[in-house]
Amino acid sequence: MSNNIENLSAWQRFIKKMTKANEIGKEEDIMTDHDYDGIRELDNVLPPWWLYGFYITIAISIFYYIMIFMGNYNQEKEYAESVEQGKKEVAAWIEKDKKAHPEKYTEAKAYTDAAHLAQGKKLFTEKTCFACHGADGGGGIGPNLTDNKWILGGGIKNIFNTITKGGRPGKGMVAWESSITKEERQLLASYIISLQGTTPANPKAPQGDITWTNK
Ligand code: HEC
Known part of the structure; x- marks a missing residue:
């Protein structure tokens, strides 16, 4: 108390x-x-x-x-420093990713020799591409691959990218990245390029606004 x-x-x-x-x-x-x-x-x-x-x-x-x-403190400087730091972290991540997945960072290779093109042709059948694009690339559900009109762009880079990532959503061309290896996608893209200017039996009318030909 x-x-x-x-x-x-x-x-x-x-x-x-x-x-x-x-x-x-x-x-x-x-x-x-x-x-x-x-x-x-x-x-x-x-x-x-x-x-x-x-x-x-x-x-x-x-x-x-x-x-x-x-003092030498200011917000702008602090911001610039954190951006700088962020860039470094991104660069470091890319460096690491490059080591882990080198295939992601090399450009797709285009083959032009007969042996590789024959392999591409075989894959075009094996991987069911023919079902939508026609056995000779003349088109069907999918666009004609022999003309010089492209929906998603021609050339090895674009064609490889379309096969890898697929077409526009809902159009039917899926991304093949997970089911077809990079080498096989390169062979397929090379084969498609070799179809340029060929005359398929039942050519589908040209589709797409992009004009590209390898000729
Ligand atoms: C289920 C049908 C279907 C199958 C199977 C299919 N495609 Fe496609 N493909 C399409 C459609 C539809 C488009 C158009 C996509 C769009 O309009 O965005 C397309 C577009 C393309 C294009 C781009 C053409 C352009 O004009 O830009 C290429 C290249 C292509 N396909 C290659 C292939 C290859 C290689 C395979 C086999 C691995 C394949 N496709 C399998 C339906 C198919």
Whole structure:
């Protein structure tokens, strides 16, 4: 019990120190002689707790001023630095990915020799391409692959990409990336290029706005 009272008085002492409130009943000591229609004014000091808060904000503002206006910190620099850092991380990731999947970073190769083209032709049947593009590439469900009009673009890069990633959504040409190896896709693309200008039995009318021919 006595302990409790001691604690309480210590707390009270602290509060008194922080507020420097004038005791009720002793107002006369600090009464000013201002009198406005009977309303009078006490000359209380600023409470220390409030003053300390004020001093802290002054200290922070000086620190802030020095950091922002005199130091070399600024937001633009911080932004540029984090962009720089991000670029480094991306580059490092690509480096790592290149080592793990080198095939993703090499351009598709176009074959022109008879042996490779024969392999491509075989794959065109084996991989069911003929079902939609015709056995001779003349077209059917899929577009004619022998004319110089392309929906998705001609040339090894585009043709390889179409076989890899597929056509426009819902058109029927799926992405073959997961079911046909890169080498086989290169052989297929090379074979398709070799079909340029050939005359299929039942050519489908040209489709697409892109004109490309290897001739
Ligand atoms: C189920 C039918 C179907 C099969 C099977 C199919 N394709 Fe296609 N292919 C299409 C359709 C439809 C398009 C047109 C896509 C579009 O309009 O976006 C197309 C487009 C293409 C194109 C782009 C033509 C252009 O004009 O840009 C190439 C190249 C192609 N296919 C190659 C192949 C190869 C190689 C295979 C076999 C691995 C294959 N396709 C299997 C239906 C098929």
